Every structure is written in structure tokens, then in C-alpha cells.
Amino acid sequence: MTAIHARSRPARTGSAPNRIWDATPLTKVVLALALVVSAFPIYYMFIMATRTNDDASEVPPPLLPGGRLGENIERLLNTEDAHFLLGLTNSAIISITVTVSVVLISTLAGFAFAKLHFKGGKILLGLILVTMMVPLQQMGVVPLYQLMVDLGWTGQIKAVILPFLVNGFGVFMMTQYTQQAVPDELVEAARVDGASTMRIYANVILPALRPGMAVLALLVFMQTWNEFMWPLIVLTPDNPVVQTSIAALNQAHGTDYVMLFTGTAASVLPLFIVFVAFGRQIVGGLMEGAVKA
Amino acid sequence: MTLHVDTPAPARPRAPRRSPGHRGSGRGGGLARFDLRATPYFLVSPYFLLFAVFGVFPLGYTLWVSLYDWELAGDKSFIGFDNYISLITDAAFWNAVVNTLAMFVISTVPQLVLALILANALNKRIRGRLFFRLGVLLPMITSVVAVAVVFTQLYGRDYGMINWFLGLFGVDAINWQNESWTAWIAISTMVDWRWTGYNAIILLAAMQTIPKDLYEAAALDGASAQRQFWQITIPMLRPTIIFIVFISTIGGLTLFTEPVLFDGNPTMAGGATGQYQTVAMFIVKEAFRDFDFGYAAAAAWLLFALILIGTLINYSFTRRIGGNK
Numbered sequence: 001m002t003a004i005h006a007r008s009r010p011a012r013t014g015s016a017p018n019r020i021w022d023a024t025p026l027t028k029v030v031l032a033l034a035l036v037v038s039a040f041p042i043y044y045m046f047i048m049a050t051r052t053n054d055d056a057s058e059v060p061p062p063l064l065p066g067g068r069l070g071e072n073i074e075r076l077l078n079t080e081d082a083h084f085l086l087g088l089t090n091s092a093i094i095s096i097t098v099t100v101s102v103v104l105i106s107t108l109a110g111f112a113f114a115k116l117h118f119k120g121g122k123i124l125l126g127l128i129l130v131t132m133m134v135p136l137q138q139m140g141v142v143p144l145y146q147l148m149v150d151l152g153w154t155g156q157i158k159a160v161i162l163p164f165l166v167n168g169f170g171v172f173m174m175t176q177y178t179q180q181a182v183p184d185e186l187v188e189a190a191r192v193d194g195a196s197t198m199r200i201y202a203n204v205i206l207p208a209l210r211p212g213m214a215v216l217a218l219l220v221f222m223q224t225w226n227e228f229m230w231p232l233i234v235l236t237p238d239n240p241v242v243q244t245s246i247a248a249l250n251q252a253h254g255t256d257y258v259m260l261f262t263g264t265a266a267s268v269l270p271l272f273i274v275f276v277a278f279g280r281q282i283v284g285g286l287m288e289g290a291v292k293a
Numbered sequence: 294m295t296l297h298v299d300t301p302a303p304a305r306p307r308a309p310r311r312s313p314g315h316r317g318s319g320r321g322g323g324l325a326r327f328d329l330r331a332t333p334y335f336l337v338s339p340y341f342l343l344f345a346v347f348g349v350f351p352l353g354y355t356l357w358v359s360l361y362d363w364e365l366a367g368d369k370s371f372i373g374f375d376n377y378i379s380l381i382t383d384a385a386f387w388n389a390v391v392n393t394l395a396m397f398v399i400s401t402v403p404q405l406v407l408a409l410i411l412a413n414a415l416n417k418r419i420r421g422r423l424f425f426r427l428g429v430l431l432p433m434i435t436s437v438v439a440v441a442v443v444f445t446q447l448y449g450r451d452y453g454m455i456n457w458f459l460g461l462f463g464v465d466a467i468n469w470q471n472e473s474w475t476a477w478i479a480i481s482t483m484v485d486w487r488w489t490g491y492n493a494i495i496l497l498a499a500m501q502t503i504p505k506d507l508y509e510a511a512a513l514d515g516a517s518a519q520r521q522f523w524q525i526t527i528p529m530l531r532p533t534i535i536f537i538v539f540i541s542t543i544g545g546l547t548l549f550t551e552p553v554l555f556d557g558n559p560t561m562a563g564g565a566t567g568q569y570q571t572v573a574m575f576i577v578k579e580a581f582r583d584f585d586f587g588y589a590a591a592a593a594w595l596l597f598a599l600i601l602i603g604t605l606i607n608y609s610f611t612r613r614i615g616g617n618k
Contacts, residue, residue, distance in 0.1 A: 004465065019510070019512075020508060020517070020518040020521055021416075021417055021418050021521075022418060023417040023418055023419050024417075025412075026414075026417075027417045027419070028413045030410060030483065031411075031414050031415070031419065033471035034411050034425075034428070034429050034490070034493075035425065035429070037427045038428055038429050038431050038432050038486075038490055039428065039431060041432075041435075041440070041443050041444065041486065042431060042432075042435060043453075044443065044447070045439065045443045055444075057451070057452040058452070059452055059454075059457045060334060060454060060457050061452075061454060077303065090452075091561070093534065095410050096600065105339045105340050105343070105484060106340075106436070107341060108337070108340075109336060109337045109339070109340045111336060112332075112333040112334075112336035112337045113337070116332070116333040116336070117333075118330070118333035118334065121333065121337075124337060124341070128340075128344075131344070131348060133543065133600075134348075134352070134597065134605070135546075135547045135596075135597070135600065136347070136348055136352070137350065137544055137547075138352065138547045138549075138573050138596060139348070139352055139355055139470040139593045139594075139597055140348070140351025140352055140355055140593075140597070140618060141351075141580065141589075141593065142354075142358055142575065142580050142586050142589055142590045142593065143350065143351040143354035143355055143358065143590075144352075145349065145580070145581070146354075146586075147350075147351075158538075162343075163347045165343045165347070166340075166343045166344050166348050168344075168348045171340055174505050181433070183580065194325075196325075196326050196328050196332075197329070197332035197336075209364055216423055222434055224435040225390050225436065226437055227552045228437060228438055228549070228553075229573070229577070232559065233374040233577065233581055239530075242364075243436060243437075243438040245553060246439070247438060247553075247559060248436050250442055250554060250557055251557060251558050251559060252615065255555045257446055260442055260446075261442070261443070261446075264436075264438065264442050264443060265439075266441035267436055267439055268434070268435050268436055268439050271434045271436070272434065275427070275430075275431075277361075278594075279423070279427045279430075280423060280468060283423065283426045283427060283430065283431070283494065286430075286491075286494055286495070286498070287494060287495075287497070287501075288498070290349070
């Protein structure tokens, strides 16, 4: 609803007497500074991944790429106690599984909350909103661990996957999105034609939700890829995710900065590729979601 | 908002269709009615099943465990509120609370101010707006672990770039890990670096929904750009600011990854004298380093209480923004 405002707002109203939309020199300074500050640590990380440790301890450090990337990668992969490749693979499996499941669960529930009228629906949706406030991970860490011990799942990636499937934000976002993206008339028309609820979900709802699903998928993937605390607790060092693998590197080889930075660079690269490819949609999705929340 | 007015409509066409259509159609009608009644519950059930197992159960169980002297091996004895009572008198716990609150304040306040400035700049007529928006979002997609590792190196005492930079202004090399307040600042900058751009984008989205007429009218009345910002923009952003503070409260009070990696060694101690141990680290340390599950569970509930109190306080503060309107 409000998103409509955002879109229809004339972005460039030229002739108005008010000059406050004009970029002043200060605006340009602020923006340039923001870009430099945002990009620098990332740039520095990638540069250091191509350098030697001697370079890293130069003051000030060199800011152009060197030629040691291959060597650093080799050392990273040969550091056996970090299991870096296994960590990358585990993170990919976990993040993809969680993303697909959360998007599916959220579109199902979102459809029900947004377009079907059922007893208790409002209360259930309210319940989800309230529980979004509870830091489940920190609060429930002891029982969740106990549960995984009882199931014999500690050290296995399914112990990481399952708790992350609870994502109230996903349901909330898909409810909002379905409300706005699918006209009620469309659902009604399908009903008149005799379509069952599941058929409507598959043939009417899902196609209309595709852009929203893409944004949710990206956000959930990012969030899951970045998880640190729970994997650190429930997994063992010989079967890590990429983040705990880096933490292990940091602990055992903390002074080998360039190898460490090679690892962190490799761990953010997949996210950066996705971000560059879908940047426009991500920004759009974030901004629309923000206005509705 | 305008669209919202006509959304209640679906109730109208639904009602009549249900009754006549199904009367004579026998089995199919019954099925259709069953579909209409039951399928919604079926659709929301996956979420709630998972939520029951991995949400409700852990919360309740944590409460139960917190009333026991519960060691790892399963030895347990009921001790009522003793865990809570010991916690309240535990200097280490309060140290973690103070650290957490300090870092929360040091990170959230500048973050919000910077985000407002940045959002305001992004809202101007500029070329390459998408480029700038993507640029300020870059930190958010960088993983926390990577941020912590890179910043910890930048904050290194001898070869860190930040000490080098400060040295240009005659500041002596700082051992950032050594003191509480230097560690707080270092860790807060990691949090701020990662989240300021994201908050700016959210604020920007909200800024764009403010009707331009308001500004035009104010300009005609001779209000300066500054005045327009304080009298129009800020009050209109109130819900968004509340939202951001709300999210920052939960994120800030459960801070974990940055301080853990700032230490370099996952004992969860947060420095030699716990100078940057947070409550989340305290919980993990009690549970998984000292294996005192009951104590950790009690600390988890106190953390939740802290979040509730923090949220309420922040809410009452932010509610006053532009309260004269």
C-alpha cells in the first residue's frame, strides 16, 4: 500500500521553489565518505589475500594487489585443522536447504494469512509477530543442544539446519507481500472455477509471488550463511561451517593474516556475487519491506 | 493506504457463493467445504510445528532447567530460584551486563545519527543513485565473522592501520583489547560499520513516502532546509526510527560474534579480565565451557528480561521524537 506511494512519487520534481532536494557539496562529501568507509575494509581484505604476511605488517600496508593469491589459497586448503573446503560445502548445503524450506514454509503460511479467512488466523499471525522479538538462539541454546545430544545429532549439519527453519520474519514478509501482490478477485475467480486451495496456491499465488520470494531467499541465504554461534556450539571442529572454520583458523593461525584474509574473502565472495547480480532487486525489496514494517 | 480502504471487499462475494453452490453437489461440495475450512490450518502447520519444537519447547525447557542445579552429565537437583539469586550477586554476570549495555549504547547512538545523515544525503537528487545504495549496503552482506577478523587486524597494536592513522595525529599506539572502553569502541565500530548503511536504506525508504507537499508548503513559509529536516522529516520518520531502535536493541543485547573473534580464542572470556565479555558470551561460557546448564539457562532468562526492559525504555524515548506534533 505504502509502497505504491513510494513508486508513484515523482522522483524529480524539477520546477519546485524548494531547493532542499539539490545535492550540496556537503551531500557529495557525505556520500563519497560513506562509500570509501564501506568499501575500504572489504578492499583491504581482498588485497591482503594476494599478499604476504610481511606486507601485512608494513605500516602503512600496501594497497595494491600482490601476486600471492594462489600461494595463500594453497596454504589455506592445506591447513588441515581448519577443514575450510568442508566448511564451505557444509555452509552451502545448510544455507540452500534452509533457504528453500523457509521460502516454501513462508509462502504457504503467507498465503493462508493473507488470502484465506480462518478462525484464529489473526491470533496466530499476531503470535508470530510477538515471537519475532524473542532471541530464540540465545535463549534456547541449552535445551536445543540437549535435544541434539538426545537425538544423537551433534556434530551433524542437520542439527544446524532444523532450528534455522523457524523464521517468523519470512512468514511475516510473505503475508505482507501476498496481500499486495495477489488481488482477491484472482483468488475468488479461481474458486468459482472450482480450483482447490492447493491448486490456487500452485497456479495463482506462487507465480505472482516470484519477485518477493527471490528477495526473501536472498535475505535468508545471507543470514544462514553468516550464522556463527549455533554452529560453533553444536558442530565439532572436524565438521565445521565456513564461519566456524575461519574462527578455528583465527585461533590456531591468528598471526597468518594473509591466509586468514584469504579465507574470509572466500567466505564472502558467494554473497558478493549474488549481491552484484541481484543488487537492484535486493535494494528494492529491502526498501519496500521497510516501508511496510 | 488508499488501496487499503477497499481491501475488506472479499468478505462480500465469498458468503453467498459458499451456500448455494454446495447444496446439491453432494460429495464434491463437502470436499470443497472441508478444503475451505481445513486447508488454511494445513498451510500454516509446517511453521507452527517447527516453531513448537525449536521455539516454544526450548523456551519452556530453559525456564525449567534454570530452576535446577544441572550439570552436563545429567546430574540435577531442584534448587528453585537459587541460580537467579547467585546470578544477581555474581560480579562476572554484571560485568557482562555492563559491557553489553555499554557497547549497545556506544554503537546504537552514532549509528542512528550517521544513518540519518546518510539517508538524507541519499535522498537528494544525485546521479547513480543505485550505485550509492548498493555501496552502502555492501557491509551488511559481508559476514560478521569476516568483519570481526578484518577489523581486529585493523585494530592491531603494532601493525594495525587504525593506530597508524591515529599516529599521524600524534596519538600513541593503543592496545585496543587491553581496556574496557577501547575494546567497547573497537567492537562498536564493527557493529556500526556493518549496520549503518542498512539503516540508512530503511530510513531512505521511509523518507520517500513523506509527501513532498509538506516540504513545499514549509518552503513557501520560509522554513530553512534545516528546519524542514527537524520539523518534517524527523517526526515523519518516527515509526521507522522506532523500528530500527527495536531491531538494534535485540541485536545489540545479544552481541556475540564480534567480541568472540576480537579475542581470537573462543574461551568466551572476552579478554583477560572479561573487559568485553557480553551476556551472550557469558551464557555460552557457563553452558559449554563450564557445563553449568542451570546457571546458563537462568542467565538466558535474565537476558530476555534485559531485552524487554531495554525495548520498553527505548520505545518510551523514541516515542517522544517529534512529540510536539
